[in-house]
Amino acid sequence: MRISSDNIEEVLSPLSITILELLKMNDEEPAKGKVTFQKEMFLISNYIDKVNEWTEFGPHYLGPYSENSEASMENLISMGLVEKKEDYTYKITLPGIKALGLKQDLFSSEEKEAIADFKKLISNLTDDEILLFIYISHPEFTIKSVKYQAIMKTRVKDSISIYRKGVVSLEKAAFLAGINIETFLDLQEA
Incomplete structure (x- = not known):
């Protein structure tokens, strides 16, 4: 189906537009698989109320999961607006960028x-x-997790790695590790 400005409302749901917006961000860097995609959408939905209404996240085997997001992604793939690569990464296509360009007023600049x-x-x-970041930050979504125990066993190592990548502050890294800042500093320097 050809997407034009006249039928974009019919073809693309607001959730589909959100996914395209996500995939276009940061120089069209792909989402690295289902876990990454689902957790990116989860964080977005926790910040932008209207996205939260569309996604309907609930506890699942790997933490928060949105069946609506998964279905929208599959729909975008079937329309050729997103490409699912062999390594399970998701990348916006040129037609996806063009379709998104037809509907740019869904989000404010702050939301983008x-x-x-x-x-x-x-x-x-x-x-x-x-998963560590999500599980510790949102423990209410761990009740069905099949990886919670394994993630908790490596939480200090993974917290140090997250901190060294510059993703979180020292305080947040220590919180993720479940230890005080002084102990975290000693361990991460070792």
Whole structure:
């Protein structure tokens, strides 16, 4: 189906536009798989109320999960607006960029900046580091997790890695590790 400014409202839901916006941010850097994509959308939905209404996140096997986001992503792939690569990364296509250009008024500049910031926050982390960040920051979504115990076993190591990547402050890294700042500093210097 050809997308024009006349039928974009019919073809692309606000959630689909959100996904395209996410994938276009930061020089069109792809989302690195389902965990990354879902957690990026989760962070966005926690910041932007209207996105939260569309996503409907709930506890799942790997923390917060939105069936609506997954379905919208699959729809975008079927329309050729997003490409799913063999390594399970998701990348916006040229037609996706063009479709997004037809509908640019969904988010304020502050909201677009937040989307870019959340993408940047997550993009340099491993799946385990992402899960640690989400599990500690939002423990209410861990009740169905199949990886919670494994993530907690490596939380200090992963917190140090997150801190060294410059993603979080010293205070947040110590919080993620579950230890005080002084102990965290001693461990991360070792």
